[in-house]
Amino acid sequence: MAGDQTVKATRRDLLSMIGMAAGSAAMYRAMTTLGLAAGSDYAGPIRLDGDPKGASVLVLGAGLAGMTAALELRNAGYEVKVLEFNERPGGRNWTLRGGDTYTELGGARQSCGFAPGLYLNPGPWRIPYHHRALLDYCRRLGVALEPFVQLNHNAYLHSASAFDGRPQRIRAIKADLQGHVSELLAKATQQGKLDEAVSAEDKEMLLHALRSWGALDDDYAYKASLLTSAYRGHAKDPGGGPGAAPTPSEPLGLSEVLRSRLWRYLQNFSAIEFQTTMFQPVGGMDMIGKAFGRALGEVIRYGAKVTRIQQDGGGVTVTYADAADTSSVAQEKADWCVCTIPLSILSQIPIDVGAPMKAAIDAVPYLSALKVGLQFRRRFWEEDEAIYGGISYTDLPIGQIAYPNAGMNGGGPGVLLGAYTFEGANGYEFASMAPAERVARVLDIGAAIHPQYRAEFDNGIAVAWHRVPFTLGCAGNWSEEARAAHYDDLCRIDGRIVLAGEHASYLPAWQEGAILSSLDAIGRLHERVVGG
Amino acid sequence: MAGDQTVKATRRDLLSMIGMAAGSAAMYRAMTTLGLAAGSDYAGPIRLDGDPKGASVLVLGAGLAGMTAALELRNAGYEVKVLEFNERPGGRNWTLRGGDTYTELGGARQSCGFAPGLYLNPGPWRIPYHHRALLDYCRRLGVALEPFVQLNHNAYLHSASAFDGRPQRIRAIKADLQGHVSELLAKATQQGKLDEAVSAEDKEMLLHALRSWGALDDDYAYKASLLTSAYRGHAKDPGGGPGAAPTPSEPLGLSEVLRSRLWRYLQNFSAIEFQTTMFQPVGGMDMIGKAFGRALGEVIRYGAKVTRIQQDGGGVTVTYADAADTSSVAQEKADWCVCTIPLSILSQIPIDVGAPMKAAIDAVPYLSALKVGLQFRRRFWEEDEAIYGGISYTDLPIGQIAYPNAGMNGGGPGVLLGAYTFEGANGYEFASMAPAERVARVLDIGAAIHPQYRAEFDNGIAVAWHRVPFTLGCAGNWSEEARAAHYDDLCRIDGRIVLAGEHASYLPAWQEGAILSSLDAIGRLHERVVGG
Known part of the structure; x- marks a missing residue:
């Protein structure tokens, strides 16, 4: 590498350098052989060949x-x-913004008071990566997309009857369940209890896998350490300068995790419909x-x-x-x-x-659902709790709280989804309430998870799908x-x-x-x- | 709900409706009691009180x-x-764009040929949600952020020595490991093999949890079904109209998954430094x-x-x-x-x-690392393979392939990170090669995962951190x-x-x-x- 050489690697230069000059068709054959073609029922833009003769x-x-x-x-x-x-x-592809009005069946009319740029998608709000037809139309119609965050490790799982009603960070429940399960299985494996189910060779590999995947120590234990804290979070986070070493957090016990029943929400983040990468259109689903x-x-x-x-x-x-x-x-x-x-x-x-x-x-009966958008004067979930986008799940009748995935870390007011619940699932009859009453109930309930609700609330809007005149249900x-x-x-x-x-x-x-x-x-x- | 009533729920209306009017301070006390304060060593903007008297x-x-x-x-x-x-x-907060030149130690000078709007961050490229100081400076300085996708379930895990070199979708390895581990533990539990480790009450709950979390059937088996396909993906995806029902895919066997050693990459997505929600500045880290x-x-x-x-x-x-x-x-x-x-x-x-x-x-010795940006004439990873953002990991000397998280689904050319590897970790000595040779090697290696590389390559740039004049290493x-x-x-x-x-x-x-x-x-x- 002598002297001052200007090198700009271009496709033309390099195809020969890498000793291959196969054409495009050969590449796609190779790709198909490797089994890499994206699975989707959508086979690309529809072809309607033949003349409809003025039909x-x-x-x-x-x-x-x-x-x-x-x-x-x-x-x-x-x-x-x-x-x-x-x-x-x-239709159901619909966004409510400040200045919009919405009149539901029964005549109650709501005016949306959101600040400029903020919105609620009362209907669909997220697009999976494998919804290839929708993505193709977005591309062809020039609709810009941005990531929708389904799993935010720092959001909460909450049950009124677990941990004295204290919300738990998703990262802690996720790491602790995985860790305890790995420890139990590793110890059973070591004790020869799986000898019928697993070959000797696989047994060794299984132990390696469980140690890695479960963040187990050399004795296959899942316990307080900088290792487990690297997944569930530290008691004291690392910093700069002297005295800024991190300290480990204490995992929740297996029994606590199991009895909390918070594990039941974890697969909400792994189902193919909710897997990363999901999208939302920039500016609103509509x-x-x-x-x-x-x-x-x-x-x-x-x-x-x-x-x-x-x-x-x-x-x-x-x-x-x-x-x-x-x-x-x-x-x-x-x-x-x-x-x-x-x-x-x-x-x-x-x-x-x-x-x-x-x-x-x-x-075909139609599902009902409730969505409530709440505008707060500041994004306390970001500022106070480091929750940027994603969803907290709860067994309270609001079902979930979803944080906005746009404008994150930008300050100012924000609109979160204060409830997304299916009518009847929890004994609440939101649809029978007046809209303002729905908003008030959702605020009251959600304050168990975010006490800032009471001080920071600005305005809200509620869409109960059984009362949406053009569908009378959500799906x-x-x-x-x-x-x-x-x-x-x-x-x-x-x-x-x-x-x-x-x-x-x-x-x-x-x-x-x-x-x-x-x-x-x-x-x-x-x-x-x-x-x- | 008689007649046409205009209802706009406002904060003022509702604070009384929900029967609470506690002030802000009480809210924050309540929040602290709930243990919700975000863990971070950063305690907010620094206060330097006192007069430095012209120092x-x-x-x-x-x-x-x-x-x-x-x-x-x-x-x-x-x-x-x-x-x-x-x-x-x-400094290391650095972005290369079309028109930029970069001269490394030894004098080799590269011109970046990327199309407008495309870039490579040779240094830092992602920001965790808990890096509160950096996020605070971004907010104060008006730097707009967007999500950085670390885990994309549809990206690949790849080993040259597993599955005949065929890359596997992350979703399949993730679901299958979790499913098989759950099945093994559930069966051991049922057979009374965990009676010493788990109480009778917890045992019941553990079985419930494993069935949910592992996508097990009623007999605690993890096997081909629409249930397991809902996590790992279908053989035939669902569609519209008659005959469009989905069909299940066949899980990989436990032994296959274990011997592939692809499980070792899974925790890259769960470590607190790489957990959702991560960010990147809009337009480049710089x-x-x-x-x-x-x-x-x-x-x-x-x-x-x-x-x-x-x-x-x-x-x-x-x-x-x-x-x-x-x-x-x-x-x-x-x-x-x-x-x-x-x-x-x-x-x-x-x-x-x-x-x-x-x-x-x-x-303190300094780490070296290699990053190579490759521009392709089309975003084949999105168009052909439904990979939008995120990272594929491989045991080949390129280490990983990271897909751009901006401009997704927008068509046109794209720049991906074709290699991010630590010098010496894999026996390759990229730093000793001329830049164009590094790019060529990375292209050649990466084509095992993306055969489209050869047909679609346009231009590339390589930064070997041991040769970066202002740091001689990356950290x-x-x-x-x-x-x-x-x-x-x-x-x-x-x-x-x-x-x-x-x-x-x-x-x-x-x-x-x-x-x-x-x-x-x-x-x-x-x-x-x-x-x-």
């Missing part, structure tokens, strides 16, 4: 299923129109719905409440009222209909379909029996009508399910159109 | 330690000057150094290579040369000196300190013996000189260590100044 499609609902159908069918040459109940695109809406423009007729869906051999006729003035009625006709109206609503609308599809439409709640009996009938094209939405997928309640269902439905519809 | 301090080095000292001492009324070797602030640099402005003299540090009862005299023209020599005098020059460099500079401090300066590598013998002597004020930096902390190699060391050092210095 028209009426799409009901401008949620993600409806807008996906509209976008792709329009691109394939169909004449497309969308009828949407709300005055905005997105950035996706808005991007679809912009792409479709005039194709969507907003404020249209569908009241009847008719079909005969010649086409489909949909009657709808103006959502703001239901005495004003109109009709729309098309050759085909893609109906994405949630079954909770669709089951109340007269529709000309056969008995099997009608039975399927009526077979279809298929039982195994109902799915076996009705799912295929729900999905089958009935004359000139096909249904789509998360309810017509194996990814219920997820936006990905809505999109995949829609792509599947329009694929089959298109085959019929160009094949017929 | 002057010369700070050597404009890394984070030096700039923290300069900022706080200036704010406390000292006359402050900083001498810095580089032409930029930050946003922090630049923000400090802007705050200090003219206080910093760049391009100054310190050649001698003298002191007597009256003050400190530092001789320095122009880094670009070492024949041009000057001197700077002050009452006190805070020296943050890395020990690897300082040990070569004549300095008037006592034998104990000199011995300490000479006692002080204290042995336990050296720390016991020399650490306190290193930190003690010697006449008018005090040292600071990550090397003078219990957080070696971390930026937090540099800042905490600096705050500790100037606190002690200030006491001496105002007390003397």
